[in-house]
Amino acid sequence: MQMYLAVLYERIHDREALAIVADVQGVAVATGRLLNSLLDISQLEAGAVVPQREHFLLQDLFQRVSISYLPQAVDKGLELRVVRTTATVYSDPVLLERSLGNLLSNAIRYTTTGKVLLGCRRRGDDIAIQVWDTGSGIPKDQATAIFDDFHQLHNPERDRGQGLGLGLAIVRRLADCLGHSIEHSSSLQKGSYFGLVVKRGEPVVVRGEGQERAELPNPLVGLRVLLVEDDYAVADATTQLLNSWGCLVLGARTAEEALKIVDQEVEMPGIVIADYRLPGKLDGAEAIQRIHVALQTAIPAVIITGESDLAEIKELAKMGYLILRKPVRPAKLRRLITHHAIRRSSAAYFDEPHTLFDPSGGDEQWLVRSLRDELNGGRNSLG
Structure with missing residues (x-):
């Protein structure tokens, strides 16, 4: 649905029609957030989430979340201030980013005037990551209840536009999973403070990505994408979306059809995107393996x-x-295939072994963090 909306948004120019599309997109995003939140809670409750801890610069995390939530603050006329830091922490960067994002989202949602401050303080062997706001504050008798599922303040109408009441519940579960503690204090009509106390990390070496890649022209124009998807609606929406980005799409419903296309095409595809559950004897992973054998090279695959x-x-x-879990946001898909298209267009790519990413070199963590970026409203969120 979000892929269809992304295509529709780019093709419609009538303001009233665009407003309707934006409203539908808002409903789609809210539904996706609810489903994802429920899945997150169920996995955390079941103990299925295993943290992947590493030492990393806290400033990198601050930069990502501030970029994600700045539009939300600007829309409300709030100042989002981020205090720079050189501190390193030892945690799971993806899960910690999700926790901090939820705290920032809540701070902005319940602050009508003033500012939201993000920073940190050293405490011996720990780092306290802090979010301060000048919002309405939290009554003392609600200080514990706010971490319960679906518990919300100042929303008696249960307006889903004001959140779902699961943000702090997920923060609590993630903190338990990571072994971090939560700090909280508040004063009515003066504001609130939430903190995550995390272990200090060891010094890390910053790997330069180089600026040449960012200056390359749009790498998606002319990129040949082999799409293996049996669901007609999903295949059609994805094809239209990829076409709108300038890609050339080769579509197949089954692994067998994909192999026929590979045999018939003179030029090999630049990337394969395959649904995992396919009709026939082969699933998406097996289909990709056969395609690699047929092409005698391991092209990027999703x-x-x-x-x-x-x-x-x-x-x-x-x-x-690389795995993308449904529902797939268009912006996430675009970022992923852009990353691989840039690698293929650089001479260095062809000098390296044809692996899809190098976990030891940090590419996997970079991609995971990129694909977990939370996008907030507006045209950019549509890809």
Whole structure:
């Protein structure tokens, strides 16, 4: 649905029609957030989330979340101030980013005037990541209840535009999972403070990505994408979206059809995007393996899946494939294939072994963090 909306948004120029599309997109995003939040809670409750801890610069995380939530603050006329830091922490960067994002989102949502401040303080062997706001504050008798599922303040009408009441519930579960503690204090009509106390990290070496890649022209124009998807609606929406980005799409419903296309085409595709559950004897992973054998090279490959079994997803990742879980946001898909298109267009790519990413070199963590970026409203969120 979000892919269709992304295409529609680019083609419509009538303001009234665009407003309707924007409203529908808002409903789609809210529905996706609810489903994702419920899945997150169920996985955390089941103990299925295993933290991948590493030492990393806290400033990198601050930069990502501030970029994500700045539009939300600007729309409300708030100042979002981020205090720079050189501190490193030891945690799971993806899960910690999700926790901090939820705290920032809440701070902005319940602040009508003033500012939101993001920073940190050293405390011996720990770092306290702090979010301060000048919002309405929280009554003392609600200080514990705010971390319960679906508990909201100042929203008696249960307006989903004001959130779902799951943000702090997820923060609490993530903190337990990561072994971090939560700090909280508040004064009515003066504001609130939320903090995550995290272990200090060891010094890290910053790997330069180089600026040449960012200055390359749009790498998606002319990129040949082999799309293996049996659901007509999903295939059609994805094809239209990829076409709108300048890609040339080769479509197949089954692994067998994909192999026929590979045999018939003179020029090989630049990337394969395959649904995991396909009709016939071969699934998406097996289809990609056969395609690699037919082409005699391992071109970049993405598997899109609705699987909720984390063990199965991890097995797919071990095979060297990037996994996108449904529902897929258009912006995430675009960022992923852009990353691979840039690698293929650089001479260095062809000098390296044809692996899809190098976990030891940090590419995997970079991609995971990129694909977890939360996009907030507006035209950019449509890809």
